[in-house]
Amino acid sequence: MLLSQNAFIVRPLNLFLMVCINLVFGISHDLPDDTSESCTFKISLRNFRSILSWELKNHSIVATHYTLLYTIMSKPEDLKMVKNCANTTRSFCDLTDEWRSTHEAYVTIVKGFSGNTTLFSCSHNFWLDIDMSFEPPEFEIVGFTNHINVIVKFPSIVKEESQFDLSLVIEEQSEGIVKKHKPAIKGNMSGNFTYIIDKLIPNANYCVSVYFEHNDEQAVIKSPLKCTLLQPGQESEFS
Secondary structure, eight states: OOHHHHHHHTTHHHHHHHHHHHHOOOOOOOSSSSTTTTTTEEEEEEEEEEEEEEEEEEETTOEEEEEEEOOOETSOOOEEEEEEEESSSEEEETTTTTOOOOSSSEEEEEEEEEETEEEEEEEEEEEHHHHHHHHOOEEEEESSSOOEEEEEESSSSSOOGGTTEEEEEEEEEEETTEEOOOOOOSSSSOSSSEEESSOOOOOEEEEEEEEEOTTTOOOOOOOOOEEOOOTOOOOTOOO
């Protein structure tokens, strides 16, 4: 499988790339050993924002603040400090305005500090099209006599490069039967979107989950189920 092969190749490159960057660009960092294996990283698309989070595997080491740096593998540039993630107390960073290409590899370093002392430094390489996980959007459901309105809440403005060619899936469940709805959304995924699941059975309980699909090889992250009992007399202007 192509994904697993790529994932296997990426990790041994971490230390090699760190050495190459230091030699080629003349960068000198006082880095502890085992920089590539000290942290667990995750890059997620959350509400159409690219959020990088990290966790130190050794929980006995407690940092008071972090600094994030990165460079693009294909470009002869020095490591760049992310301004909104310099000396931050949070173990995550919003990189939406920094990482805009899904076809580039981003060489990333996170440094952890206690006061002026460097406690650790972790590195990882990211290909957004491979490593990005897609968190489900927020949504609400409203039940009526024989249909359900599913209101999916998108941000008012979504950048084109943040959409990742995603497909919205609305999953309907009732009495062990699962049906997938894939609404066609014209234009950008921005603003609230209402989808009607109709021709349902009154006096029945229905549950709905909403999530994104990117490609067949990536595991999806489904939202928790939201359920409603369709009762007679529940009519609305959406009917």
